Amino acid sequence: MHQKTAARIILIIGLCILACTAHIVAASEGSNDTESQVLGITGINAVNFPNVITYVTVNTPEGREGSLTADDFQVFENGDLMEITSVQFPDTSSRTKLDLAILFDETGSMSEEIADMKARVNELTDAIDSANIDSRYMLISFRDSLTVRQGWTSDPSLIKQAVDSLEADGGDDAPEVNLDAIETALSSGFRPDAQHMILDITDSMTHYRGDGTEFSQYTIPDTASHLLQNGTSYILVGPSSVSGGFNVHTDKKEIVKALGGSGLFIDIHGDEFSTILDRIQSIITHTYTISYFTPRMYGEDQKITLEIRVGADSATGLFTVQKDRIFSPAPSETKDTSGMQGQQQIRDIDDISTYGTSVVDITGINGVNFPYIMTYVTVNSTAGKNGALKQEDFQVFEDNELMNITSFAFSDQSTTSKLDLAILFDDTGSMSDEINETKEKVMGLTKSIALAGIDCRYALISFKDTVTINQEWTSDPLVIQQAVDGLHASEGFDAPEANLDAIEAALEMGFRSDAQHMIIDITDDLTHYRGDGSPFSQYIISETAENLLNNGTSFVLVGPTTVSGAFNEQNDKRELVKALGGSGLFIDIHGEEFSTILNNIQGIITHTYTLGYYSPKQTADGSKRTVRVVVPPDEDSGQYTAIAR
Structure with a gap:
């Protein structure tokens, strides 16, 4: 892979973080052409159900200027009109929160990407801070086993030290335990009031439960469901093709497809990223955050369809509701989780009066x-x-x-x-x-x-x-x-x-x-x-x-x-x-x-x-x-x- 390509990847990651949101990818083999769409849902977070938050871009002059108000939007949940409680447009004067988990394939073929990340990590954290984002970082590396290099920290110097510890080595027997790295990030305890984001950087396919090895405890449908339930934006910087040949069990673009509103795919082997940069820049400067309380009750893991309308234009996405918002990865001797800290516990209480859930x-x-x-x-x-x-x-x-x-x-x-x-x-x-x-x-x-x-x-x-x-x-x-x-x-x-x-x-x-x-x-x-x-x-x-x-x-x-x-x-x-x-x-x-x-x-x-x-x-x-x-x-x-x- 060319060094110039690696540098572009780091720039894209920084822009994605500043956006604190992810662009929908509905097809397994690439992203939607958002520039041809007037309306796009760029993320849905229902982790604080019955409060639901969706991120929306409107590609009209008024939409890009941020002049739209709550009166211009309609939100439909499974076909029923919802009452919007707030609409916000990006404003650096208000402090937002981000929990960013970086997953890095540190096999031998990733040496250039690792070197570039080491050189740029301070620039990355400085950009996040200047965007007025209260951010926590985590770093997980993976081959056929995974290592938590750094548990959640707000200290940029600690994430810098963790990135400096990455070493590209081995891993010539692809695939890798990528799904297990994602699940470990999900189990780490995201803050409920923060944007949940996972950046997954790899040039290989993933192991999965049932692939004839003992390396993974998960399948792509399992992990996609858990990402949905946790309200997590998932950015895959990965390959569009591999020498071993993709299938629906090993191709993580299937995760992006299944998320239906919280996924973005970036081709790690693409030479031209100018179009992607333009699209992500548009998301940074033209995203509306729309909140509402749903009066509906749903079964665990039920997929709910969300539709946003602005005039004659509409866009749809999916979210799910669950009892437990944090998922513990299955035990595996290959995992080193010594760097994890501050696990959070959620306890459900039935039959309590909760604001916004009844008339x-x-x-x-x-x-x-x-x-x-x-x-x-x-x-x-x-x-x-x-x-x-x-x-x-x-x-x-x-x-x-x-x-x-x-x-x-x-x-x-x-x-x-x-x-x-x-x-x-x-x-x-x-x-x-x-x-x-x-x-x-x-x-x-x-x-x-x-x-x-x-x-x-x-x-x-x-x-x-x-x-x-x-x-x-x-x-x-x-x-x-x-x-x-x-x-x-x-x-x-x-x-x-x-x-x-x-x-x-x-x-x-x-x-x-x-x-x-x-x-x-x-x-x-x-x-x-x-x-x-x-x-x-x-x-x-x-x-x-x-x-x-x-x-x-x-x-x-x-x-x-x-x-x-x-x-x-x-x-x-x-x-x-x-x-x-x-x-x-x-x-x-x-x-x-x-x-x-x-x-x-x-x-x-x-x-x-x-x-x-x-x-x-x-x-x-x-x-x-x-x-x-x-x-x-x-x-x-x-x-x-x-x-x-």
Whole structure:
């Protein structure tokens, strides 16, 4: 291979990274002619399902200028029109995240490519940094065995050292264990809120399970499915032909074909790359990021068709949904994974109320004035969000008996409702971005609450291994602004944190009996609990859930679905949401940009229906009563505790 060709490959890789996306290749033997298409889907990431993100190019003057808005796009999922939540166009003023795994064939025929990578790696990382990308790197090399040269790192000098350790040697008995290298990258723990990208550089075919050797544990359909499930953009710099002859089992272009929206093929033996460079440059400067929440539930590994329309033009792609987003490679004695670090664990919780997954959401049930019950409801439809629904549009059932609604209100300027809002903030070092965004957004939040006619009190509590009450109840927006401005992310890298104790401190502060009680709990980690072997917490999840229910408190958890430690029923606060049975709501902290999450919370607070009724069972017997709210054909249910105060 010519040295000039190798240099071009490195340039293409750098451009691909800057784009943080990949171009569709629908055919096994080459890429689509994107320049002849008006609309192109360049990637689909559903790893934070039900939040789905798709990357789109629009080859019109307006599209290339970035002047299109959400109103210009339509998104269809399996033929159903979706509601777009955000549309963004590339802007270096906003910081994005990228996890980049580089897979390198280091057999003897790759010596020129390895030498060029060694010479250019600093230039590559500098380009990523100048593009305002928060990037982590990993390097895996492979022959008939694989080696993790460098686990995830944000330090460019470490990835440089890893690249310098590559040595082209052996491997004249092609194929190589390329599929196993891909699977090892997938099992390494991509950040859920980052772009997932694998660059696979090779000049040979791949081993596969059943090829008559013991080198590989995987097949191309296995790996293609795992790439789809992990929402990973896959860039194959590989051969269009080999001396041994390709087939569907050894040709990794079949992976690109199967991805249907997240793959790009670059011919490693091509002499002319000017057209490819032009196309990738276009992707860098003309890509829209479109997000939406799907209301649909799907079976594991089911392929879902996504269609994007702009006017008369359309493009389609595929994504899948799975229970587990990280896949462990099958054990093999040929693999050296000593360089891997920071494995992340995902734990699924069934039957919890998750933002954006239903039309009707009960956000709180307040029984502190029992037998008078107040239920707080959001309706995620156009009429519901606009406050156009009337009392007769709702039905309220307690223990399956239809109730008589005696009071009805929507948060707007025509009525005055009351809210006591306690904000709990994890102020450990990993939360610096979220704290900075909250500082910028808090005044907008308080203004929108005032404009909605809500008489609101605020409190702020921060926590690490200890709890600090930064601001007790105040009705003054400037005071809560000053308290938020006083937050500083530091320390706390010895997770978990004293989150349950922060919740209990909020409950002890004294909510007004005639106000909605709400706690917003913002964290990216698990919680200490009594009996975890540390002295930091005095509580367990079941106790705190009971105390939230007894206090009639709405609990909104902005928390993680994945952590670097180990989730269990004692430290996973989603168990609180589950136990509350309707007075809890979960928002994935890594599901969207934190500014969007804050906007969603603002929408929940300022677009709430308050339904009041008297329970016909007026004995305060301490029983749990089930409340069901129906806005035909949708409904939600929750619980409160019938106790006298």
